[in-house]
Amino acid sequence: MREAGYNVFNLRSEDVYIDLLTDSGTSAMSDRQWAALMTGDEAYAGSRSFFELESAVRDVMGYRFVVPTHQGRAAENILMTALVKEGDMVLGNAHFDTTEGHIMLRKATPVNLLTEEGYDPAAEAPFKGDIDLVKLEAALKEYGGRVPFVLLTVTCNNNGGQPVSMANIRATSELCRRYGVPLYFDAARFAENAYFIREREPGYGGRSVADISREMFSYGEGCTMSAKKDGLVNIGGFLAMNDEGFYQTAVQWEIVYEGFRTYGGMAGRDLAALAVGLREVEDLDYLENRVGQAAYLAQGLWAAGVPTVRPAGGHGVYVDAKAFLPHIPQPQFPGQRLVVELYLEGAVRAVELGTAAFAHRDPETGEMVYPRMELVRLAIPRRVYTDRHMDFVVHTFERIAARKASLTGLKMVYEAPVLRHFTARYEDLS
Numbered sequence: 001m002r003e004a005g006y007n008v009f010n011l012r013s014e015d016v017y018i019d020l021l022t023d024s025g026t027s028a029m030s031d032r033q034w035a036a037l038m039t040g041d042e043a044y045a046g047s048r049s050f051f052e053l054e055s056a057v058r059d060v061m062g063y064r065f066v067v068p069t070h071q072g073r074a075a076e077n078i079l080m081t082a083l084v085k086e087g088d089m090v091l092g093n094a095h096f097d098t099t100e101g102h103i104m105l106r107k108a109t110p111v112n113l114l115t116e117e118g119y120d121p122a123a124e125a126p127f128k129g130d131i132d133l134v135k136l137e138a139a140l141k142e143y144g145g146r147v148p149f150v151l152l153t154v155t156c157n158n159n160g161g162q163p164v165s166m167a168n169i170r171a172t173s174e175l176c177r178r179y180g181v182p183l184y185f186d187a188a189r190f191a192e193n194a195y196f197i198r199e200r201e202p203g204y205g206g207r208s209v210a211d212i213s214r215e216m217f218s219y220g221e222g223c224t225m226s227a228k229k230d231g232l233v234n235i236g237g238f239l240a241m242n243d244e245g246f247y248q249t250a251v252q253w254e255i256v257y258e259g260f261r262t263y264g265g266m267a268g269r270d271l272a273a274l275a276v277g278l279r280e281v282e283d284l285d286y287l288e289n290r291v292g293q294a295a296y297l298a299q300g301l302w303a304a305g306v307p308t309v310r311p312a313g314g315h316g317v318y319v320d321a322k323a324f325l326p327h328i329p330q331p332q333f334p335g336q337r338l339v340v341e342l343y344l345e346g347a348v349r350a351v352e353l354g355t356a357a358f359a360h361r362d363p364e365t366g367e368m369v370y371p372r373m374e375l376v377r378l379a380i381p382r383r384v385y386t387d388r389h390m391d392f393v394v395h396t397f398e399r400i401a402a403r404k405a406s407l408t409g410l411k412m413v414y415e416a417p418v419l420r421h422f423t424a425r426y427e428d429l430s
């Protein structure tokens with residue numbers, strides 16, 4: 001840890017036992033996806049694998065046009081280049097960090113409008129990813145023509161992998177229509193969101209995840225997708241939409257940034273594996289196991305007295321580090337200290353989503369602004385670990401809990417100007 005500057009991003013994966021750093025691109029592909037890989041058509045233009053993907057996107061999402069990209073943020077790049085201009089306000093429930101980055105690169109402002117309970121780790125509510133409709137309408141009124149679109153992230157990664165309800169999606173779409181603003185989705189974890197709707201929202205219990213997903217997407221004009229999540233592939237993404245004019249504009253940017261419109265930064269074989277993954281991710285047995293594993297881990301942690309965001313998210317569990325290590329002040333990185341201890345105790349790798357990731361200096365006053373939540377995310381790769389591995393993670397927490405009063409904070413000794421948590425280095429204050 002000393003050699004790695006107390007930053008787990010500097011570790012080699014072979015020195016990690018259970019890797020819960022991220023669920024992005026870390027999933028295991030199925031036998032059918034590996035088989036599809038062998039059939040990949042590597043033609044530069046008009047690849048058969050592209051048409052397989054196009055047909056999967058039409059079936060699963062209901063959107064007519066697909067623009068493949070090398071990963072999710074490249075789809076965001078094209079969307080923002082095409083639709084966002086200086087001074088714009090991009091409204092959403094909670095934008096992902098790369099989404100915020102692409103909005104700010106255009107000198108526009110990302111606006112996050114989660115409901116109040118979405119920010120309260122302890123609030124036990126079924127749809128903590130919902131956007132606050134009152135605030136949304138106020139923002140649509142206030143900003144008028146400066147809102148190029150509204151973006152709903154399903155599920156919402158920033159506050160714990162929390163889902164957005166169909167009622168909220170429908171109401172958002174009605175508001176958008178009334179104010180003449182299009183609605184798009186950040187669909188990275190759309191299948192997990194649809195599964196939660198099936199489990200938790202009245203009237204959806206008997207419907208298939210495929211059916212629920214199509215209804216969700218029917219309320220929007222299109223989506224960005226990081227296929228490294230619910231595409232069940234290791235790399236890839238796309239932008240999808242219904243409007244032909246927007247498709248033509250997007251293709252112009254795709255050709256400059258990504259590649260020709262029928263491969264867009266992906267190999268033909270990867271398009272083929274993604275076409276299979278997009279359909280597989282809607283399988284009910286898979287989703288029960290997937291979301292069930294996160295809930296199983298959360299239950300073990302609660303039994304061990306570890307405070308987490310409630311309820312468990314779709315892709316993992318978010319530990320409330322402020323509540324677990326209340327004696328370490330936020331400027332001394334309690335979340336990062338917990339990440340370091342998880343590695344020292346059990347060779348478990350997690351990620352801090354608190355002070356290191358989100359604290360920033362107020363441009364006007366020059367004072368540090370600390371995030372409301374100091375979280376440590378345990379993100380579970382898809383189809384990789386068993387519940388026994390989750391038991392081991394819980395035991396690691398139990399051993400840390402027994403000596404947590406003696407843990408001290410950290411001091412950041414190196415930081416990059418943007419996205420500092422990836423490369424930061426720390427010193428131990430003990």
Ligand SMILES: *Cc1c(COP(=O)(O)O)cnc(C)c1O
Nearest residue numbers: 071072073096098157188226228
């Ligand atoms: C991962 C992710 C992205 C960015 O996708 P990449 O494939 O990592 O570029 C965007 N939005 C959400 C919600 C994500 O989880």
